[in-house]
Amino acid sequence: MSGAGPPVLVTGTGRLDGDEGETSARSRRMDAFARAGVAAAGRALLEAGYSRGQAPDPRTGVVVATSLGCRASIAEHQLALSRAASLLDLSPSVFARTVHSTVAGELAIEWGLGGAAETVTSGAASGVDALLLARDLIASGAADRLVVAGAEGLSEVVARGERLGSGASVLPLAGVGAALVLERAAPLARATPAPCLLGGVSLFSPEPVEALERLAAALGELDGDPGSLGLVLASPEDDGALAPEALARGGLQGPLLARPSADLLGSSALAGAVAAVEALRTGRASRVAVVVRDPRGPSGVLLFGAPVSGPGVPR
Amino acid sequence: MRVAAITAIGAVTGLGVGVEPLWERLLDGRSAFVPAASLTATHLSRAPVARVADVPADPLGQVGERAHLLLLAAAGEVLAGLPRGLVPGPRTAVVVGTTLGGNRLFCEWLDGTAASPEGSDLASPARLLALRTGARGPVVTVSSACASGTAAVGTAARLVRTGVADRVLAAGVDALSEFVRAGFDALKALSHTVVRPFDARRDGLGLGEGAAVLLVEELGAAVARGARPLAVVRGYGSAGDAFHMTRPSPVGDGLVRALAAALADAGVDPERIGFVSAHGTGTLLNDAMEAAAFGRVFGARAASLPLHSVKGAIGHTLGAAGALEAALTVLVLTRALVPPTVGLGEPDPSLGLDVVARVPRPLPDLRLAVSTSSAFAGTNAALVLERA
Numbered sequence: 001m002s003g004a005g006p007p008v009l010v011t012g013t014g015r016l017d018g019d020e021g022e023t024s025a026r027s028r029r030m031d032a033f034a035r036a037g038v039a040a041a042g043r044a045l046l047e048a049g050y051s052r053g054q055a056p057d058p059r060t061g062v063v064v065a066t067s068l069g070c071r072a073s074i075a076e077h078q079l080a081l082s083r084a085a086s087l088l089d090l091s092p093s094v095f096a097r098t099v100h101s102t103v104a105g106e107l108a109i110e111w112g113l114g115g116a117a118e119t120v121t122s123g124a125a126s127g128v129d130a131l132l133l134a135r136d137l138i139a140s141g142a143a144d145r146l147v148v149a150g151a152e153g154l155s156e157v158v159a160r161g162e163r164l165g166s167g168a169s170v171l172p173l174a175g176v177g178a179a180l181v182l183e184r185a186a187p188l189a190r191a192t193p194a195p196c197l198l199g200g201v202s203l204f205s206p207e208p209v210e211a212l213e214r215l216a217a218a219l220g221e222l223d224g225d226p227g228s229l230g231l232v233l234a235s236p237e238d239d240g241a242l243a244p245e246a247l248a249r250g251g252l253q254g255p256l257l258a259r260p261s262a263d264l265l266g267s268s269a270l271a272g273a274v275a276a277v278e279a280l281r282t283g284r285a286s287r288v289a290v291v292v293r294d295p296r297g298p299s300g301v302l303l304f305g306a307p308v309s310g311p312g313v314p315r
Numbered sequence: 316m317r318v319a320a321i322t323a324i325g326a327v328t329g330l331g332v333g334v335e336p337l338w339e340r341l342l343d344g345r346s347a348f349v350p351a352a353s354l355t356a357t358h359l360s361r362a363p364v365a366r367v368a369d370v371p372a373d374p375l376g377q378v379g380e381r382a383h384l385l386l387l388a389a390a391g392e393v394l395a396g397l398p399r400g401l402v403p404g405p406r407t408a409v410v411v412g413t414t415l416g417g418n419r420l421f422c423e424w425l426d427g428t429a430a431s432p433e434g435s436d437l438a439s440p441a442r443l444l445a446l447r448t449g450a451r452g453p454v455v456t457v458s459s460a461c462a463s464g465t466a467a468v469g470t471a472a473r474l475v476r477t478g479v480a481d482r483v484l485a486a487g488v489d490a491l492s493e494f495v496r497a498g499f500d501a502l503k504a505l506s507h508t509v510v511r512p513f514d515a516r517r518d519g520l521g522l523g524e525g526a527a528v529l530l531v532e533e534l535g536a537a538v539a540r541g542a543r544p545l546a547v548v549r550g551y552g553s554a555g556d557a558f559h560m561t562r563p564s565p566v567g568d569g570l571v572r573a574l575a576a577a578l579a580d581a582g583v584d585p586e587r588i589g590f591v592s593a594h595g596t597g598t599l600l601n602d603a604m605e606a607a608a609f610g611r612v613f614g615a616r617a618a619s620l621p622l623h624s625v626k627g628a629i630g631h632t633l634g635a636a637g638a639l640e641a642a643l644t645v646l647v648l649t650r651a652l653v654p655p656t657v658g659l660g661e662p663d664p665s666l667g668l669d670v671v672a673r674v675p676r677p678l679p680d681l682r683l684a685v686s687t688s689s690a691f692a693g694t695n696a697a698l699v700l701e702r703a
Contacts, residue, residue, distance in 0.1 A: 056557040058572045069437065069458065071421070078422045078494055087359050087501045095498035096561050096691065099414060099460035100437065105692025108555030114572055117555035117694045118466060121416075121458040123438040129455050133470070136477055142552070142580060161424060165433040201479075203405065204445050204454040214405070297442050298454045 007196035008138045012181035013274045014043025018174040031073045032153025036175030037103035041149035048181035056114025059144040062107045063134045064119045065126035067266030069100030072155035115143050127269025128202045128300030149179040150270030168263045178270035195280040202300035208241035215301045216250030222303045230285030233259040234272030235293040276304045318534035319472035320544040324642040325392030328525040328629040329365035341654035360500035362507050365523035365630030380420045381490035386440045389526035403449025408480035410455045411441035412467030412487040413634040419492045452480045460690035464637025469551025471531040481533050487638025488526035512595035512624035513602050513670045515663040520596040523630020527638035544703035546645045552576025556693030567608025573695035574612045581699035590684040592644045595624020606666035618667050627658025637688040644686045648702040651679050
């Protein structure tokens, strides 16, 4: 969504692969999508030193990214509707889950997040838009801290529809979630160094070669030496658009740090971002580009920088 | 500093195709609601709905999904007034707010009446608009339930103000379907009589459908190309209730925080706000929550601050609502006139609000207004708009 501006710190990360047996009463009322997002975001918030159940903080908020969102609950409601003889055959609680903002709502309640509440559903690039929106909110002073969570959770019928509709091959059947906590750099000084989200861009080019060229050009504007950036490819190589030779043509020749084995849909960018932050924390790279390519819709890149040392104020 | 201006609006609602039919019929106090029984006898829900009677066909004959058609019709009204060549390219973004996207098609596939759900996804309306217009900047979809349309306009303004885009087609869209009608009725949220926002006898919301498209442009660039700015998006804010997934905070905590964030973003004191386009669904809990929140934000002035709800006329259009209400607020600002709140007969005295009712009210000195939305999952959103 946006390009330059002051960096913001990544102070927590969280991942969830598969339904890892969350059995609280609250999590049982959620669908797989909501459970995945809430669990991944919870891990990221804990790592960032945030604690549950406090009074709602207007300076801390949540931005969620998803492609299919609550579609498993939507299918459940619709299939019940097609068999129903009266309204009494429908479950109000299932219908109440058929909004895509359930992850944002559940997280706000559980963690006392009283600030911005947004849910982005732009397809595979949702997480790019979500992270750049969060970065803008922090950079402009509208928020101090945001948890940004990518989440998907498919049922059998939803996965079947997605394969038919989009041609996606390997899909995460159980829940998949990935989250970052972003914070303002200056006022919340920390002793431990933290990687930064430096910028990024999302754009729409239906033609794959043009999309990659534009993403590479955008990285060139964000970073003086894009050829040396470590690369996290957040999308599967379904249509060859992100093949090494295609990337090299765009001037992206840095080491490949990670690539997913399945199409993580709207959680792709957040999963890629978690991998990028891990590479920065372990010193495998000093700057990492996360590339998200949606063969149907908008694509995007994110740029993460080396951990800053000292009190948390970036260079 | 870059300023986000609204330079064109388009709308499709149960009151007609186009902004002018909507405005004229609102001034006349008309309602688009029809009894469900007049549509077909097969619906589980018998609650009245505000349906778009004649959804314009796709000029290219490629689109059948109702939400997509509603969006294309509203976009057509905006695009018809623009110079050729303005929209295509990387400096134009699309932001669509929707709760369901192409969900009617997905449900048809589930029911076995459509061969494939292709193009039924949430991002499909925004993608379609980008493909049809040549917009090649960010193509964003936001889905915060019934606050989606407000979030779309706020997100569009952010893209312009931060320099990511020079112009944005900001939209809200949702189509009526058996899916939402039966669902809301199962939740016991629907009125089976008349939708009466802020009325002492209010007994529920009524569903509608529609789309609104607003062209949000960088003010300087808009003036340079000879456009007449209608209004400026001064501020936007959102906030979670952090209270309950389906019940609003009884004291309007989230709405108070969203309004505070929008006013802070705008750099505007609440005393300067002269008009409120409320969410005003006509449910007992929502309207009381809003009254509490407006009392906390505007203080004693809330009792004399002109307020309007459009949902008694065109229904609750879900993800379209916030964008339609932002477009209506633009009309109120430019025409210095507030339409009556259709459906309101006996204002609920316990709410302590000045809801414009029965006849239009002129507001010759109006300069700044807010438009608010409150949604399931506790999401609230607010816009601060200024007459250009």
